[in-house]
Amino acid sequence: MEFSIQPLGDTGIIIQFGTEISEAIYQQIRQYVYWLEQSCIEGIVEWVPAYTTLTVFYRPNIISYDELSQKLLKIGEKIESMPVPDPIVIEIPTLYGKEAGPDIQFVAETNGLSEEEVVKIHSSSDYLIYMIGFVPGFPYLGGMDKRIAAPRKKTPRSRIPAGSIGIAGEQTGIYPLETPGGWQIIGRTPVKLYDPQKQDPILLKAGDYIRFVPITEREYEKIEQQVLKGSYKVVKYKKEAAET
Amino acid sequence: MKEILLVEKPGLLTTVQDLGRTGYQQYGVVVAGAMDSFSMQIANLLVGNRKDEAVLEATIAGPSLRAVRDIVIAICGGDLAAKINGKDAPLWKSVLLKKGDQLSFTGLKSGARAYIAIAGGINVPKVMGSKSTYLKAGIGGLNGRALQKGDVIMGSDAVKTSTIGRMLSPSLIPKYEKHMTIRIVPGPHEEAFTKEGIDTFFSSVYEVTPQSDRMGYRLKGPKISHRKPADILSEAAPLGGIQIPADGQPIILMADRQTTGGYTRIGTVITVDLMYVAQAVPGAKIRFQPVSVQEAQKLYFEQMRIMRQISVGAGIYDE
Numbered sequence: 001m002e003f004s005i006q007p008l009g010d011t012g013i014i015i016q017f018g019t020e021i022s023e024a025i026y027q028q029i030r031q032y033v034y035w036l037e038q039s040c041i042e043g044i045v046e047w048v049p050a051y052t053t054l055t056v057f058y059r060p061n062i063i064s065y066d067e068l069s070q071k072l073l074k075i076g077e078k079i080e081s082m083p084v085p086d087p088i089v090i091e092i093p094t095l096y097g098k099e100a101g102p103d104i105q106f107v108a109e110t111n112g113l114s115e116e117e118v119v120k121i122h123s124s125s126d127y128l129i130y131m132i133g134f135v136p137g138f139p140y141l142g143g144m145d146k147r148i149a150a151p152r153k154k155t156p157r158s159r160i161p162a163g164s165i166g167i168a169g170e171q172t173g174i175y176p177l178e179t180p181g182g183w184q185i186i187g188r189t190p191v192k193l194y195d196p197q198k199q200d201p202i203l204l205k206a207g208d209y210i211r212f213v214p215i216t217e218r219e220y221e222k223i224e225q226q227v228l229k230g231s232y233k234v235v236k237y238k239k240e241a242a243e244t
Numbered sequence: 245m246k247e248i249l250l251v252e253k254p255g256l257l258t259t260v261q262d263l264g265r266t267g268y269q270q271y272g273v274v275v276a277g278a279m280d281s282f283s284m285q286i287a288n289l290l291v292g293n294r295k296d297e298a299v300l301e302a303t304i305a306g307p308s309l310r311a312v313r314d315i316v317i318a319i320c321g322g323d324l325a326a327k328i329n330g331k332d333a334p335l336w337k338s339v340l341l342k343k344g345d346q347l348s349f350t351g352l353k354s355g356a357r358a359y360i361a362i363a364g365g366i367n368v369p370k371v372m373g374s375k376s377t378y379l380k381a382g383i384g385g386l387n388g389r390a391l392q393k394g395d396v397i398m399g400s401d402a403v404k405t406s407t408i409g410r411m412l413s414p415s416l417i418p419k420y421e422k423h424m425t426i427r428i429v430p431g432p433h434e435e436a437f438t439k440e441g442i443d444t445f446f447s448s449v450y451e452v453t454p455q456s457d458r459m460g461y462r463l464k465g466p467k468i469s470h471r472k473p474a475d476i477l478s479e480a481a482p483l484g485g486i487q488i489p490a491d492g493q494p495i496i497l498m499a500d501r502q503t504t505g506g507y508t509r510i511g512t513v514i515t516v517d518l519m520y521v522a523q524a525v526p527g528a529k530i531r532f533q534p535v536s537v538q539e540a541q542k543l544y545f546e547q548m549r550i551m552r553q554i555s556v557g558a559g560i561y562d563e
Contacts, residue, residue, distance in 0.1 A: 006432045009512030010540035012482045014432050021477065048270045048480035050504060055480030057269070060515075060541040061548045132272040133478060133504030136381060140478070176272075177381070196371050196383045202271035 001028055001076045005069050008055060011045075013069060015054045015076075021142060023128060029054050030087070030207040035079045041071055049206045050131045051140070089126055089209040091235040092174065092189045094165055095220040096122075100188035107150045107167055107184050118186065119214055121145045126209040126239065127172065137176035137194035137202045141210060144172045156182035163189045165212065174210075187212070190224035191234060209239055245367050247312045248399035251391050255307035255349065257458075260366055260385035261499075262298040265374035269480065269503045276378040279458060279499050279522035280357055282418070282547070283321030287361035289554045290318035290338040292407040297365040298375035300391070302358045304525070306349025307391060309360075311341040315399065316363035316408055322355020322420060322523050337411035338363075355420040355523035363407060364400030378500065379458075410558065416550060420523040423449075427535045428486065428511035433476065436508040437488070441469040445510055446532055450494060454526040458500040460487075461521060463530065467492030474508050481505035484513030484521070486532075496521055514540035516547050 003017045015032070018025040029049050036047065036056070043062030048055045058068055096119045097104045108115045127141040134140075149170045157180060160166075164175045166183030175181060176193035189212075193203045204210070213235075215223070226232035251258075261284065264277025278284035278301055285295035300307075306324040318338045319326050326333040327348050333339065335358075341347060349358065368375050368385055377385025386395055434442065450465035474490035481487075485497040487507040496513060497505070498521070513521060514535060524530070 007429050007512075007537040008432060008480075008482045009429050009484055010514050010537055010544050012480075012512070014479070016432075019477075046267050046269055048503060050479040051477040053477075053479040055482070057266075057482070060544050064541055065537045131478065131504060132270060133502065134272060136268075136271060136273045138272055196381070201372055202268070202273070204271075206270060 001032070001080050003028075003076055005072060007065055010060055010065070011057055013056045013058070013065070013072065015056070015072060016052060017054070018052045021051050021130070023142065025052055026128065026130060031079055031082070031084045032075065033207065034084045035075050035082060039071075039075060041068070043068065048131070086238040086240045087208055088236050089211050089239050090204065091211050091213045092165075092191060093215045093219065093223055094123065094187040094189050094212045095215055095217060096187040100220075101165070101186040103153070103166070103184035104186040107148055107186055110150045111147055113147070118148050121148050122172065122186065123212045123214050126211050129204055129206050129208050129210060131206045132202065132204060135177055135179060136196075137204060139173060139204050139210065141172055144170055146170055150184045152182040153184060156180055160185060161188065163191065163193070165189060190220050190227055191232070192227055203234065245398050246401055247396050248315050248362060249397040250310040250312055251307060251393055251395040251397070252310055252346070253308040253348075254391040254393055254395075255302050256305040257303040258307045258391040259301050259377040259379070260298050260368055261301045261376045262374055263296045264376050264499065265372050265378070265384070268372050272503050273372060274378050274381065274500055274503060275483070276376040276384065277374070277499050278359065280321050280359065280519040282519040283357075284359045284361070285551060286336070286412055286554065287318045287320040287359045289551070289558050289560060290320070290336070290407065290410050290412065291316050291361050291363040292404045292558055292560065293361060293363065293365055294560060295551065295555065297361065298368065299362070299366070300360040302349060302360065304352055304356055306358055308346060308348040311343055311345045311347070312396070313343050314403070315341050316403060316405055317341050317347070318361050319358055320361070320412070321359045322357050323353035324349040324358045325351035325353055326358065334411070336417050338407045338409060340405065340408050352525070356525045357522060362399055364403050367398035367400060380500070407558065412554070418519060420520065422527070423529045424520050424524065425531045425533050426517045426521060427514045427533050427540065429514060429537050429540055430511045430534050433508040434510065436470055436472040436474070436476070437510060438469045438471045441471075441492070442510070444468055445494070446534060449529045449531055452524045452526050452528040452530065456526060458498055460498050460501055461496040461524065463494045463496065465493070468494065468510065470508065472508075475506055476508055478504045478506040482512055484515075484518050485509045486511050486513065498522065514543065516543045
C-alpha cells in the first residue's frame, strides 16, 4: 500500500493515499481505517476519512508525532493482504418528483429523458460514501450516472427541507438538515440522516454505500410516522450479498 | 441542580463552551468548544472543577449576570473590565459571588474573550458528549443558542468554597499584545505555493480583519501566490489550519470551522499559540514563524505540565 504521512500541526497527521477520486484508492482508505480501528492505538482521538486522505487527530501528551507516525507506517505495511468486512449498503426510501422533488422535470429535460427514466437511473446504482462533511451527516457520494447530471440552480433556494435529495453537476447528495442550497431537488426521504438527540446521531458512515429506493406517497407517510415513533429500521445489507 | 445565575444582559455573544465535541468529525459534526481553551481550563481549575467542565465564553462586550445564590467563580482570558457590584473584579483568581451580587463587563482592555468558570460547573445536557454550543446547527449549551436576557443558568448543588482566593501565578498569565508572532507547523500543501509565496507568508505582517469569528479569522496582507490550483479535493480541516484561497489572503480556521475544507493550507498554528489567535481583535497584527512538529510538541508538553501542576495543587486528578 502506498501512502505518505505528514504532520498537521501538533495534534494531527494526514495520510495521503493518492491524488484522484477513485473507488480503488478509496478501498485502501477503507481498509486502513478498519485496521486502525482494530489496532486501538492509545492517544488517538478520532479520524476523518476523505476522498484521498485520512486525517488522524491525537493527543501528543500520550503519543508523540514520531511514535505515532511509525505505528501508522507499520499498519500500512502489514494490512495489504488482510481481510476487511464487506461494505454495507443502506437503503434510502425516496419519494421522487412532485412537491418532494420539484426539479426532477428540469433534470429530465436537461438530459432529454422522461421523469421515470431519471428515477430509474438514479435508483439503480449503489453510491459510495466517500466522506461526510459540509453539515452533520451530509454524504459526499460517488458513482452517479452522467446521463442524469444537471447544473446547480442559478439562484440557490433559501430553504431546502431536511431529507431532500438533489443533483449538482455529476454529484448526488442528501440534505440532512434544512439549509439553503443550490442543488436540483429530485426527491425526498422520510428517513432522518441526522438526529442530535439519538445515541447514534448520524445514520451514514464513510465507506458504506447508499441505494435510493423509489416509494409512493403512502409509503412515505407510513415511514415518516414510524420515524417519528422511533420504530423505523433502515434496510441494510452487505454489498457482496446484494450482487449475488 | 440549582439556579445560579440570571442573565440581565447577554453581551455581544456569550455561549456555553467546553473542550468541544470531539469524536464526531468523521460524521461532519463541527467540534466547536472554547476558542481559548487555555483560559477556559485554568478558570475551571481555579474553582476546583475538572478542567474540561463547561464555562461561559464572553466575546468583546461581556454580559451582566446576577447571582441567584452564593457561587464561586473565576474569570480568565481577555480583560473585558469585569466588575462585581461595580467594583473591579480580579482576573485569574477564584472569587465568591454572593446571592444578589452583579457580575458585569464594562469594556475591552485586552484580548477578545473572557471565560467565566463556576464551581460545580454549568448544568446543561450534553449533546454528543459535549456541552459546547454550536450555533449554526443549534446544538449544545443553552438550547443551542447564545445567552439571552432572562435566561437562568443552572449549576450544581454542591459548591466547594475552599477554592476561594486561589489564583494563577502571575508569571503564567498570558499577555495579549496587538502585535504577535504565531508559530506554525508548515504543510500539508506547501507544494501548491510558489517559493515567493511561502517567503511572503513568513516575512510579512498580516492584519486581523473584522471578518473574523468563531469559525475563522480572515487576515489581510501581501498576497501569497500559488503555483497550483488553490482548490483541492476536500479533506479534514484542522483547528488552526491556515487556508489560502485563490485570492492569496490567509484564513485561520478556528473552533466552529467545518470539519472538511477544499482550500490549500500553508500550515497549522501550534496548540500553545492558538490562545493568542483566539484573543486577537480586528486590527491585530500577526507574523508567522515556522517550527518543527517536535518543537511544537515540546511546548505542548510544557503547557500540559503546568496545567497538571495546577490540577494537583488544587487536588483535582482528572487524567
